[in-house]
Amino acid sequence: MVAKPTRAAKTTGAARKAAGGRPAGDRVAAARRPEVRLPPLVPYAGGLEADGDFDGVEFLAADLTGQSGPGARFMDCALTDCALDGATLGRARFLDSVLTRVRGVGTELGGATLRDVEVVDARLGGTQLHGAVLERVVVRGGKIDYLNLRQARLADVVFEGCVLAEPDFGGATLTRVEFRDCVLRRADLTAATLGDVDLRGAGELDIAKGFDRLAGAVLSTAQLLDLAPALAAHLGVRVID
Incomplete structure (x- = not known):
């Protein structure tokens, strides 16, 4: 006599089938992407202002080189082909906005909030986003060097088709963060906390520090093999052929 499957077994099988045949523990929570739909925008010819309120305008x-706008709020805005060298935007808020082909070195965005934001083809260096909050953000294309995200909180963030050279995630919290078709070079994960961080799509994955913080990340088998020598060195394991 063949035993009939129990109700629990049926439920588990159904759940596995719904998940594409993968056990529940193999699933990775996907990042929720922003859905930015900008209204008709009004051209803006002025500069930045401290605690300025920019609503439905296009820069x-x-x-904006060297200009100061700490605490400014950008709601339903577009910044297109703008220069941000040395601009001061600490604690600024970017909400439901799109930044396209912005460029600059040393842009100060410490403590800023980016929520439902798309950053497209940016060329940035030394951008300061320490202590910032990023929620439902897509960074698509472009190249960002020496990005400072220390102590930042990232939730539902996708880095797609971009190059991140020596990003600093020290002490940051990353939840549902995806790296897709991008280069992650010399990343610092010191004291970072990762949850559902999907690194499998990174075409180049290079971790400089913080190997002990990779719990909560998902790697491909090939990536694990590539990282094996660095992981062994971090653990003090000698590999002798």
């Missing part, structure tokens, strides 16, 4: 090819 087009604006030179």
